[in-house]
Amino acid sequence: MKSLLDTTIWIVLIxxxxxxxxxxxxxxxxxNSLSRLAGLDLASTLTIAVLxxxxxxxxxxLYIDVxxxxxxxxxxxxIALAKYISDHKVF
Amino acid sequence: xxxxxxxxxxxxxxxxxxxxxxxPSNLVIGALIAVGVSLLRPKMxxxxxxxxxxxxxLWAGIRYIFIxxxxxxxxxxxxxxxxxxxxxxxxxxxxxxxxxxxxELGTALSAHSISLSPGEMVVAIDDDGVxxxxxxxxxxxxxxxxxxxxxxxxxxxxxxx
Amino acid sequence: MEIILQLVAFLLxxxxxxxxxxxxxxxxxxxxxxxxxxxxxxxxxxGLVFLLLAADILTPLATWKALLLIFFVxxxxxxxxxxxxxxxxxxxxxxxxxxxxxxxxxxxxxEKE
Numbered sequence: 001m002k003s004l005l006d007t008t009i010w011i012v013l014i015x016x017x018x019x020x021x022x023x024x025x026x027x028x029x030x031x032n033s034l035s036r037l038a039g040l041d042l043a044s045t046l047t048i049a050v051l052x053x054x055x056x057x058x059x060x061x062l063y064i065d066v067x068x069x070x071x072x073x074x075x076x077x078x079i080a081l082a083k084y085i086s087d088h089k090v091f
Numbered sequence: 092x093x094x095x096x097x098x099x100x101x102x103x104x105x106x107x108x109x110x111x112x113x114x115p116s117n118l119v120i121g122a123l124i125a126v127g128v129s130l131l132r133p134k135m136x137x138x139x140x141x142x143x144x145x146x147x148x149l150w151a152g153i154r155y156i157f158i159x160x161x162x163x164x165x166x167x168x169x170x171x172x173x174x175x176x177x178x179x180x181x182x183x184x185x186x187x188x189x190x191x192x193x194x195e196l197g198t199a200l201s202a203h204s205i206s207l208s209p210g211e212m213v214v215a216i217d218d219d220g221v222x223x224x225x226x227x228x229x230x231x232x233x234x235x236x237x238x239x240x241x242x243x244x245x246x247x248x249x250x251x252x
Numbered sequence: 253m254e255i256i257l258q259l260v261a262f263l264l265x266x267x268x269x270x271x272x273x274x275x276x277x278x279x280x281x282x283x284x285x286x287x288x289x290x291x292x293x294x295x296x297x298x299g300l301v302f303l304l305l306a307a308d309i310l311t312p313l314a315t316w317k318a319l320l321l322i323f324f325v326x327x328x329x330x331x332x333x334x335x336x337x338x339x340x341x342x343x344x345x346x347x348x349x350x351x352x353x354x355x356x357x358x359x360x361x362x363e364k365e
Binding site: 109163174225 | 271274275277278281282283284286287289290291293294297298313316317319320326327329330331333334337338341347348349350351352353354357358
Binding site for chain 1: 272
């Protein structure tokens with residue numbers, strides 16, 4: 001059971017890294033700016049997932065702190081960019 | 092005073108969850124930070140929770156959470172079926188759904204729980220509380236959202252009256 | 253007891269990863285911004301929450317922080333998708349589909365790019 005769980009976690013990590021690449025590719029080749037922004041948001045969500053998986057592999061709580069910080073930053077920056085694109089000002 | 096309590100108690104719980112130790116010195120520091128931050132809050136009129144109706148409030152809140160979870164799971168399964176279908180059978184569009192409540196908090200909570208379930212997403216809210224919702228499948232979603240909204244409206248009015 | 257917990261964590265990991273993969277496939281296949289945002293919401297709700305529940309079981313110290321992150325993700329993801337879709341409608345990106353109840357109620361710019 002233990003070795004099965006270890007193998008599964010590594011497979012899950014590789015799958016998430018491939019998905020980050022796919023989302024970043026879609027953000028690079030998007031057809032308009034909001035579509036690219038949605039792609040970047042998806043990529044940052046998957047980055048949080050990668051950090052959570054690393055914290056499972058290392059059995060360490062530190063990476064979840066990093067994940068909380070990344071989540072807060074990506075939330076604020078995505079909303080600020082969306083508002084900037086639509087209104088041409090942030091506040 | 093009670094408004095300050097409603098802001099500072101959740102802040103205190105978040106502080107304890109982040110630091111994760113319950114020594115007395117840490118408790119004191121957390122309480123001071125929570126009270127200090129809640130003094131900095133902007134003017135807002137949160138609806139006050141009557142202490143006598145607290146059990147009723149909690150019961151309605153738990154039922155609300157379970158209803159939202161059911162919506163999320165149902166929407167997730169239907170969206171997964173649409174995405175994995177090779178023909179991609181979507182019929183997207185924006186439909187108008189009246190939220191039925193006048194209060195801003197009730198409208199915001201309804202919009203949050205609609206947007207949380209995959210397959211529906213609130214694009215705009217006008218001043219009368221009508222939520223313009225983008226759906227992946229217009230025909231199926233309209234009646235389902237209207238039913239769910241009437242259920243939610245009952246619970247929300249029971250929570251904040 | 254421990255083996256049951258590990259089995260539950262295994263199922264959560266596999267289920268969350270499968271739903272994330274479905275969400276990314278939907279993000280690549282769906283035609284326009286508004287429909288794509290449904291797929292991103294699915295990744296953040298199902299994929300991330302299931303992974304965090306698995307982390308909750310497998311990493312003993314992380315319980316409260318993982319629950320806090322679950323709460324934050326559930327509170328933030330609808331706000332993000334609403335902000336992007338509202339900005340897209342206001343900039344004037346056309347939407348696929350016939351029915352549009354919002355037409356004429358909000359001023360829209362002309363799409364530039």
